[in-house]
Amino acid sequence: MTDFAAVPQAPRSDDQNLLEQLASDLVSANYTVDGVAELVGADAYAALERDQPVPALLAARAAQVSQAGSRLAAVVLVFLLGETVPPPVLDEALPSAGAAGALVLGLAEEYDGGLRASVDLRPYSSDTGGDVWVASDLGSHIRPGVLRTDYVLGIGRASLTLAQFAARAEVKRALDLGTGCGIQTFHLLAHAQHVTATDISERALAVTRFNLLLNARVLGIDPANLEARVSLRLGSLLEPVLGETFDQVVSNPPFVITPRLSGEAAEDQFTYRDGGLAGDDVVSSLIRAIPSVLAPGGTAQLLGNWEITEGQSWEDRITGWLPDAVDAWVVQREQLTPTHYAETWLRDAAENRDPARFAERFSDYLVDFASRSVEHIGFGMVWLRKSQGPVGLRRFEEITYDLEQPIGPHVSAAVERSDWLSRCPDLSATYLLVADDVTEERHQRPGAEHPGVILLRQGAGFRRTTLLSTELAGFVSACDGDLTAGQIIGALAALLARDDEAFSSGLVAEVRNLVEDGFLIPATASPAR
Structure with missing residues (x-):
């Protein structure tokens, strides 16, 4: 069975010692999302993420003359910006793996008397783990021309x-x-x-x-x-x-x-x-x-x-x-x-x-x-x-x-x-809370006695906005976990002199929608949405 360690025209992964040397070099060069953003500046980094390399290219070239930024600048110039550099520059940037190691791993190729990247190797950071690096094929903004049909897409x-x-x-x-x-x-x-x-x-x-x-x-x-x-x-x-x-x-x-x-x-x-x-x-x-x-x-x-x-x-x-x-x-x-x-x-x-x-x-x-x-x-x-x-x-x-x-x-x-609602066809005995990120917004004409529009807004998750009737706004304002849904509906029915079944059933349906969308949550549930 193919282990994919050595496939033609792809980076090689059959020398773990060399890979670990490369990883060590990238760490010591501070080749991270934050490190690159600091080197080239926030605006240039944002442009780079839009596949516009020119601002980052100018910043990295300027940083290369600085001793403090020379190693990181060289890595950025080669692997993010497609520049050709003399082998000694890559040796200095990657002191353990060296230019020879980059060639062996299929990350670089000889070109115009120097070395240039044969793959895009970029830092990546997410909320699920630490800083990593991701190789993929070079984009057309680095290597002009129509993409190869077996192109390996990066982080898009x-x-x-x-x-x-x-x-x-x-x-x-x-x-x-x-x-x-x-x-x-x-x-x-x-x-x-x-x-x-x-x-x-x-x-x-x-x-x-x-x-x-x-x-x-x-x-x-x-x-x-x-x-x-x-x-x-x-x-x-x-x-x-x-x-x-x-x-x-x-x-x-x-x-x-x-x-x-x-x-x-x-x-x-x-x-x-x-x-x-x-x-x-x-x-x-x-x-x-x-x-x-x-x-x-x-x-x-x-x-x-x-x-x-x-x-x-x-x-x-x-x-x-x-x-x-x-x-x-x-x-x-x-x-x-x-x-x-x-x-x-x-x-x-x-x-x-x-x-x-x-x-x-x-x-x-x-x-x-x-x-x-x-x-x-x-x-x-x-x-x-x-x-x-x-x-x-x-x-x-x-x-x-x-x-x-x-x-x-x-x-x-x-x-x-949604699963909770399917298990609770009758909400009357349940306790509900207003989710932590929900705010209420009221609009009324100057001098009006009552608001003409009442909105609930979510500040997180799906960031939904929903329009409330007066009675539904009253229900939401009472959802502090002290009264059941049935008790709140009963109090509203008495206050509004609405003891008909249509009032109660209609309000229950609207309350179920608010729970489904995360404006209201069961008192025992997590407020995350």
């Missing part, structure tokens, strides 16, 4: 979105489907006893192995027994794990909708984003199939695109993909027109660098979408759970504003509240 917006969305509960077995550079596996290792990472690309799995072993100490991995924590599998989608089950599955799949062309071969496709199927079939097939590899009660979190066709809502389209006995929560984050979508992904692969190719491929996209009457393409996050009883959660919502990050813990807390 989509991968960060998934990492922040994924559940973080302790699990025994987790699956990172389509691991790419391995960043989701990094996060999973913080709460999973074992992670299986799959990809269709040998180069991607080689990069993942390199990243895992370079960061073995921080990730809690024994380099001599990698399989004890991580298994690397080659294959398409769920093929490498058929017959197995997992407590959690995360996937940033090759979800980009790409026109299928007559005579195209697999090697013509960008493997990091193109699953080789027509339309949104990659996402729909995954949503249908993932429950088959989930253990009872197991969850999955994935990203996806879906086509919104003429006369059909996006909610109805995804509902048609959901198997029975699967709970689901889908959040659509944006919609693009076919024109905007085509332009976005053609530029992503730097296909705009070739004007003739760009025009031809743009036309292919528009013709392809028109053939299926596609009006918009949605992007969003999908949460699934293999139900152990009747399906209790089917939720679809569109949220286009910024959420608190990471949002994953708030998703899990919301699911817990």
Whole structure:
């Protein structure tokens, strides 16, 4: 079975001593997110994250003349900014591994009388662990031209979105489907006893192995027994794990909708984003199939695109993909027109660098979408759970504003509240509290006796805002844990002279919505959302 330690044109991970020397050099050079940001400045670092290297390049060159910043500046110039440097400069920057070690590991190559990076090697920091480094292929802003079709993507917006969305509960077995550079596996290792990472690309799995072993100490991995924590599998989608089950599955799949062309071969496709199927079939097939590899009660979190066709809502389209006995929560984050979508992904692969190719491929996209009457393409996050009883959660919502990050813990807390509500068909005997981050906002005309608008706002989590009726505002103001929901409703009914069933049942329904959205929480529940 391939261990992916030495795959052509990928970083090597067959010399652990050399990897540990490299890690030691990067630590001593202060090659961290904070270290680089301090070296080049906050504005230049922010530009670098937008793939604009010029401000950071100027700052790093200036810092290189300073003795205090020379080692870090050299590492930044080579591995983040693609500069060519003389071998002695890299020897000084990496005193243990040296320029020779960078060449052996496949991190650098000879060019124009010096050495330059052959991979992007950048620092990464998250709330799940310490400072690490992540290798991937160099972007087109560093190496001009159309990307190679087996390109290994680094830490992009989509991968960060998934990492922040994924559940973080302790699990025994987790699956990172389509691991790419391995960043989701990094996060999973913080709460999973074992992670299986799959990809269709040998180069991607080689990069993942390199990243895992370079960061073995921080990730809690024994380099001599990698399989004890991580298994690397080659294959398409769920093929490498058929017959197995997992407590959690995360996937940033090759979800980009790409026109299928007559005579195209697999090697013509960008493997990091193109699953080789027509339309949104990659996402729909995954949503249908993932429950088959989930253990009872197991969850999955994935990203996806879906086509919104003429006369059909996006909610109805995804509902048609959901198997029975699967709970689901889908959040659509944006919609693009076919024109905007085509332009976005053609530029992503730097296909705009070739004007003739760009025009031809743009036309292919528009013709392809028109053939299926596609009006918009949605992007969003999908949460699934293999139900152990009747399906209790089917939720679809569109949220286009910024959420608190990471949002994953708030998703899990919301699911817990939904489960609690399903076990409590009658709220009358329950005690409720206003969540800690919720504030009330009232608006009224000058001189008016009563407010015309009463709003509840969340300061955290999904940051929702909801409009309250006068009676619902009265209910919320009394939720301090002293009275049951039934007692509060009874007091309001008496105060407003409303003893009819419609008043009570309507108020209960509104209260359930406030609990579901996290404005109110059970008195025994965590206030996290």
